[in-house]
Structures are given as structure tokens and as C-alpha cells.
Amino acid sequence: MGTTQLESVPEPKYWHLRTVLSEALDSDFAVGEILPNERDLAARFGVARATLRQALEQLELEGRLQRRRGVGTTVAPPRTAVSVSTAQHDWPGAPGDAWQTADATAAVPPTAVARLFDAATGEEMHTVRRTRVAHGQAVAAELLYVPVGSVPELSAIDVPSGPARGRAVLRELQRLELEGQERAVELGSARADDAKELDRLPGAPVLVVTTRYFAGGRTAAVSVATYRADTCRLTFGDSVDVEINHPGQQRQAS
Amino acid sequence: MGTTQLESVPEPKYWHLRTVLSEALDSDFAVGEILPNERDLAARFGVARATLRQALEQLELEGRLQRRRGVGTTVAPPRTAVSVSTAQHDWPGAPGDAWQTADATAAVPPTAVARLFDAATGEEMHTVRRTRVAHGQAVAAELLYVPVGSVPELSAIDVPSGPARGRAVLRELQRLELEGQERAVELGSARADDAKELDRLPGAPVLVVTTRYFAGGRTAAVSVATYRADTCRLTFGDSVDVEINHPGQQRQAS
DNA sequence: CAGTGGTCTAGACCACCGG
DNA sequence: CGGTGGTCTAGACCACTGC
Numbered sequence: 001m002g003t004t005q006l007e008s009v010p011e012p013k014y015w016h017l018r019t020v021l022s023e024a025l026d027s028d029f030a031v032g033e034i035l036p037n038e039r040d041l042a043a044r045f046g047v048a049r050a051t052l053r054q055a056l057e058q059l060e061l062e063g064r065l066q067r068r069r070g071v072g073t074t075v076a077p078p079r080t081a082v083s084v085s086t087a088q089h090d091w092p093g094a095p096g097d098a099w100q101t102a103d104a105t106a107a108v109p110p111t112a113v114a115r116l117f118d119a120a121t122g123e124e125m126h127t128v129r130r131t132r133v134a135h136g137q138a139v140a141a142e143l144l145y146v147p148v149g150s151v152p153e154l155s156a157i158d159v160p161s162g163p164a165r166g167r168a169v170l171r172e173l174q175r176l177e178l179e180g181q182e183r184a185v186e187l188g189s190a191r192a193d194d195a196k197e198l199d200r201l202p203g204a205p206v207l208v209v210t211t212r213y214f215a216g217g218r219t220a221a222v223s224v225a226t227y228r229a230d231t232c233r234l235t236f237g238d239s240v241d242v243e244i245n246h247p248g249q250q251r252q253a254s
Numbered sequence: 255m256g257t258t259q260l261e262s263v264p265e266p267k268y269w270h271l272r273t274v275l276s277e278a279l280d281s282d283f284a285v286g287e288i289l290p291n292e293r294d295l296a297a298r299f300g301v302a303r304a305t306l307r308q309a310l311e312q313l314e315l316e317g318r319l320q321r322r323r324g325v326g327t328t329v330a331p332p333r334t335a336v337s338v339s340t341a342q343h344d345w346p347g348a349p350g351d352a353w354q355t356a357d358a359t360a361a362v363p364p365t366a367v368a369r370l371f372d373a374a375t376g377e378e379m380h381t382v383r384r385t386r387v388a389h390g391q392a393v394a395a396e397l398l399y400v401p402v403g404s405v406p407e408l409s410a411i412d413v414p415s416g417p418a419r420g421r422a423v424l425r426e427l428q429r430l431e432l433e434g435q436e437r438a439v440e441l442g443s444a445r446a447d448d449a450k451e452l453d454r455l456p457g458a459p460v461l462v463v464t465t466r467y468f469a470g471g472r473t474a475a476v477s478v479a480t481y482r483a484d485t486c487r488l489t490f491g492d493s494v495d496v497e498i499n500h501p502g503q504q505r506q507a508s
Numbered sequence: 509c510a511g512t513g514g515t516c517t518a519g520a521c522c523a524c525c526g527g
Numbered sequence: 528c529g530g531t532g533g534t535c536t537a538g539a540c541c542a543c544t545g546c
Contacts, residue, residue, distance in 0.1 A: 011446070012534060015456050037512060048536045053513090058443055058457050069513045070544030079440060085490075183490040185439055186333060187459060187483040189312055192265070201514080202269050203312050205441060205459070229441040236339075236437040236490065266515060291531060302517045307532085323532045324525030455533080 013047055017055035020045075025064055025075055035065075035073040061205060063230050079233040080134050084183070084209060091178055091213065092130075092144055092223055093170025099130040099142065104166035109145045109222075116212055117147060117219045126151065128166040131197060132225070139232050141197040142225040146173065150220040176215040184210045185234065194226050205229040267301055271309035274299075279318055279329055289319075289327040315459060317484050333487040334388050338437070338463060345432055345467065346384075346398055346477055347424025353384040353396065358420035363399045363476075370466055371401060371473045380405065382420040385451060386479070393486050395451040396479040400427065404474040430469040438464045439488065448480045459483040 010016075035041065042052040056073065059065045066076040083098075092099065107127040108114075114121070125145045132140035148154075151172035159165040188208040195202045206226040213221040227234060264270075289295065296306040310327065313319045320330040337352075346353065361381040362368075368375070379399045386394035402408075405426035413419040442462040449456045460480040467475040481488060 011456065014534080018457070039512090048538095050537090051535060054534085056513095061441060061459065062443055063440070067513065068544080069542065070511080072512060072544095081438065184335065184487050185461070185490070186317070186487040187315060187441065187461065189316055202265065203272070205315065207439065207441065207461075233438050233440040236439070268515080293531090302519095304518090305516060308515085310532095321532065322525085323523065324530080326531060 014051050014054035014058070017045060017047065017052065018058045021055055021059060022062075022064060025059070029075045031075050031077045033075050035075070037072060060230055066230070076231070079231055080139065081235045082132070082134060082139055082227065082232045083236075084234045085236045089178055089181075091170070091173045091176070092142075092211075092221070093167075093173060098134075099132050101128060101130050101163055101166040101170065103129040103161070103163060104169055105161040106148075113145055113222055113224060116210075116222045117145075123147065126154075126165075126169045128169055130166070132227075137231070138198055138228075140225050140227040141194045142223055144169075144221060144223045146221045150176070150215070173213075173221060176220060179214045179217075181214065182212045186210075187229070188226065190226060198226070198228050200228065207232065207234060209234070268305050268308035268312070271299060271301065271306065272312045275309055275313060276318065279313070283329045285329050285331045287329050289329070291326060314484055320484070330485070333485055334393065335489045336386070336388060336393055336481065336486045337490075338488045339490045343432055343435075345424070345427045345430070346396075346475070347421075347427060352388075353386050355382060355384050355417055355420040355424065357383040357415070357417060358423055359415040360402075367399055367476055367478060370464075370476045377401065380408075380419075380423045382423050384420070386481075391485070392452055392482075394479050394481040395448045396477055398423075398475060398477045400475045404430070404469070427467075427475060430474060433468045433471070435468065436466045440464075441483070442480065444480060452480070452482050454482065461486065461488060463488070 029035070036044070038049055038052055038056070042049040045052065056065060056067065060067055060076075063076055063079045065073055067073045090097065093101070105127050106124045108122050108124055109127070114123070125147050128142075128144040128146070130142040130144065131138055132142065146169055151169060153175070154168055154172045159168045186208050188206050190198060190200055190202060190204045190206045192202045194206065195204055198204070198206070207229045209223075209225045209227065211223040211225070212219050213223070215221075283289070290298070292303055292306055292310070296303040299306065310319060310321065314321055314330075317330055317333045319327055321327045344351065347355070359381050360378045362376050362378055363381070368377070379401050382396075382398040382400070384396045384398060385392055386396065400423055405423060407429070408422055408426045413422045440462050442460050444452060444454055444456060444458045444460045446456045448460065449458055452458070452460070461483045463477075463479045463481065465477040465479070466473050467477070469475075
């Protein structure tokens with residue numbers, strides 16, 4: 001097929017397996033269907049279970065499969081498109097921004113985050129935890145860092161830690177004039193707390209979206225959002241919900 | 255420390271190893287430094303090599319390490335910021351867009367790409383291969399699909415396959431009025447051809463950036479760009495080159 | 509409880525790089 | 528050539544899910 005010519009140096013078994021399985025998924029399986037268990041599959045293809053697992057790992061990374069301990073391996077639906085840039089010029093927490101405020105405390109941000117603020121040190125900040133849900137599933141966990149100086153009207157003593165305080169911080173942010181924002185996307189692995197929130201194992205691949213919010217000539221807030229890389233496709237701009245990336249169409253099993 | 259309390263259910267060895275190694279990288283190693291080989295490291299930590307490798311894999315995924323067969327494992331520099339949205343309203347191939355045109359042929363796009371064009375079928379399209387280089391390293395490979403109908407002035411017979419044809423396609427695109435574009439980012443694994451171009455093994459994690467270009471009321475072109483996920487951080491908006499994501503600062507070894 | 513995926517081991521061989 | 532990371536095996540045990 002196409003460029004699949006004779007290979008003098010054969011590709012790794014797990015890679016070949018991945019391809020074979022991928023084609024099988026396209027043609028013989030329906031979304032949600034359960035695959036045979038790993039031991040059976042490995043035996044069927046004449047490879048060790050570890051090798052079979054390496055192939056499954058690839059397919060899971062590509063969003064084709066979903067594996068759950070104690071349950072089995074199922075065919076994943078197409079990735080859900082998650083809009084990241086709607087309301088390009090809105091603060092987090094603006095009306096209808098798809099995030100649910102979970103909690104807020106005061107904490108010292110990791111140094112990597114602190115470095116995004118101008119002249120930042122070990123300063124304590126408002127730290128708001130939020131969750132994003134799509135199709136009834138948690139797809140992202142966010143930590144929003146807001147220096148106390150950015151929301152001077154809010155006295156930390158007034159509002160105890162908890163969801164109410166998170167909402168208060170967000171409310172105060174809306175009062176500022178947002179001068180711009182700056183986004184970056186990179187690959188990461190879920191830390192223990194995020195993994196739990198996303199119903200994944202620690203180390204699961206995530207897309208880390210870091211956003212700096214500018215106001216008053218400086219960085220007024222920083223958001224670090226981790227999206228499930230296996231189930232999400234981040235869209236920028238006014239996106240239509242079109243499936244991409246999968247080489248073939250999902251078909252119904254006969 | 256901090257929340258690292260007693261764990262009734264211990265975390266996996268490889269995850270703990272990842273953390274230990276990560277901290278060691280922060281404090282005891284300089285960028286570019288070579289780590290002890292895997293067999294020695296495994297022995298030193300009293301684990302099987304496979305377990306050690308699982309930890310290294312995590313760190314490589316996070317952009318902390320770089321492994322090269324036959325050479326060794328080195329400490330990776332901070333990810334390079336790669337701007338994805340410069341010239342938000344320019345066609346690909348606009349002056350100074352950081353891409354190098356490599357080649358162009360006529361080919362039928364994969365069905366997943368074809369679906370992004372309105373009413374597309376097995377139609378042949380101009381297919382331009384481009385490469386993006388940053389800091390002397392290939393960081394991304396792109397396939398740009400342009401329906402023949404989008405660039406009517408260009409007769410395929412005129413220009414034989416090759417770089418010249420790629421430049422011709424891009425030149426014709428500039429003549430159209432770009433009405434908008436739509437981007438999506440998702441995780442993928444490098445296909446064999448992309449992997450080769452990016453100097454990685456097949457299956458290496460990549461960030462797939464899919465862009466639809468609109469002109470004349472329809473999709474005039476689609477670009478599928480795969481960025482090395484280990485070494486790149488995609489930036490949107492006018493980004494400054496600030497390091498993020500790494501919990502600690504890179505320090506010089508004593 | 510049985511069955512699933514997740515972790516871990518000890519060892520072997522291969523592909524690649526550099527001297 | 529020796530040393531590196533990459534692949535693969537066969538087996539064991541653990542953690543979780545659902546019945």
C-alpha cells in the first residue's frame with residue numbers, strides 16, 4: 001500500500017503491531033467495544049505481553065484506545081474538541097467559561113510559575129483550583145495563581161479557603177482591565193493530584209496550557225491547565241466540531 | 255516535602271524514581287551533561303533496567319532528558335519556545351514564516367484530512383512537505399494540502415515535482431485573500447517518515463497542529479504540522495522566551 | 509471471588525555510535 | 528571494536544473492578 005515497500009531493516013514488532021491493530025480498529029470494531037484481554041491478544045499475535053502492551057500504549061497515546069484497570073481495553077471515541085481560545089479577551093471566570101471553581105487557598109507557587117510574574121519571589125498567592133468538564137467527563141484541571149497585589153480589594157481574611165474564596169478571586173479579576181494574554185502548550189505528565197482529578201494514573205500524558213494574563217502593565221495572573229492528552233483536542237479560534245487525525249472512519253462492527 | 259506525607263499505598267517504583275531523578279537533575283547536573291548508563295543507574299537504585307527505563311521515559315516525555323542510541327542519556331536544555339500563531343492572518347509561505355519548503359508532489363490526502371475540505375473525496379491535491387528548524391535542529395515536519403482548485407493559475411504540468419513546485423504552490427496561495435483560519439493541537443505519535451525527518455524513532459510523541467485556511471468561502475488549504483513534543487513548547491500570541499514547566503532551575507554541576 | 513490492566517523482574521539480543 | 532540505548536521475552540505479583 002502506497003509507500004509500504006519492502007523493508008530491509010524490519011520495523012520493531014510493537015510498531016508493526018500498532019499498525020495492524022489500528023487497521024483492525026478501523027474496520028472491525030465499534031466505538032466503546034471491548035477488546036480481548038491483553039494475555040489473549042498477545043498470544044494471538046505470538047508476542048510477549050509486554051510487547052503487546054507497548055503497541056496498546058501507542059494507540060492509547062493516539063486516542064484510539066482507552067484502558068481501565070479491572071475493566072478492560074475499549075475502543076475510544078474520537079477526541080473531543082475543547083476550545084481554548086474562546087473569549088480571547090476575557091479573564092478566567094468570565095460568564096460561561098466552561099470551568100467549575102473547586103477550591104481556593106493561599107500557597108507559594110512552584111518556582112517555574114513564579115518566574116512568570118515580574119520580580120516574583122517566594123510570595124504567597126491566591127491559588128484557585130478549577131475543573132473543566134466536557135461530555136460528563138473531567139477533561140482538564142487548572143491551577144490559577146493570582147498575586148495578592150492583583151486583587152487588592154480582596155482581603156484574604158474575609159473569605160476562608162474553599163469554593164467561595166475561589167469565586168471571590170475570580171470576581172475581583174473581572175474588575176481589572178485585561179490588557180492581553182499569552183499562551184503556551186506543551187506536553188507533560190500528570191502529577192498525582194491532577195491525575196486523580198482527571199481519573200488517570202500518575203504520569204499520564206497531558207497537554208499543559210500555560211496562560212499569562214496581563215493587566216496594569218504586568219502579569220496579573222497565571223493559569224496552568226492540564227488537559228487529558230488522550231481524549232482531548234485543543235482548538236484555537238472558532239472551531240467546528242470536525243474529527244481529525246484518525247486515518248480511518250469509525251465503523252460499526254457487523 | 256510539603257504534602258509528601260506517609261503513603262499507606264506506596265506509589266509505583268518508577269514514579270518515585272522519576273521524582274528522585276528529577277530532583278537530582280535540578281541540583282546535580284548541568285544541561286548537556288551525560289548521565290550514567292542505564293545498567294549502572296538501575297543497579298544503583300536497586301531496580302530492574304526496565305523499571306529504570308520507565309522512569310527515564312517519563313522524564314524524556316517531560317523534556318528533561320534526551321536519549322540517543324549508541325551515545326547515552328543527556329540532560330536536555332529547556333524546551334525551545336516555538337511560535338505557532340505569528341502572522342495570524344498570513345498564508346503559509348508568507349515572507350519569513352520559519353518554514354523551509356522541501357518538496358511537493360500530487361497525492362491523495364488521508365481521509366481524515368480530506369474530511370476537513372468541504373465535499374472532499376479521493377481527490378488529488380498539491381502536497382507540500384516543509385520543515386521547520388530552530389536552533390539548528392529540525393523541530394517540526396509539515397504536510398500542506400492544497401486542492402488543485404484553490405490555485406487555478408498553477409498548472410501541475412508546468413512545474414515538476416520538487417521544491418520548485420512547492421514554492422510555486424505557496425506563491426499562488428499568497429494571491430488569495432485569507433478569510434480566516436482554525437487551529438487544533440493534539441497529541442500524536444510520529445509516523446515513520448516524520449520521525450526520520452525529526453531525527454526520532456517512530457512512535458515518538460509529537461504535537462500535531464492542524465490548521466484550516468479559509469478563502470473564497472471554503473477550506474482552501476489544510477496544514478498538518480507535527481512538532482517534537484519532547485523539545486518544543488508551542489506559543490500562541492506574542493510570546494517572550496520565558497522558561498516554564500520545569501519545577502526547579504537548571505544549575506551548574508559543581 | 510475471578511478477571512482485568514498495571515508493575516516489576518532477570519535476562520537476552522539487536523541497532524547504533526564512537527574511537 | 529566496546530559501550531550505549533532499543534527491543535523482546537517469560538514469568539510473577541499487585542491493584543482494581545465487577546459480579
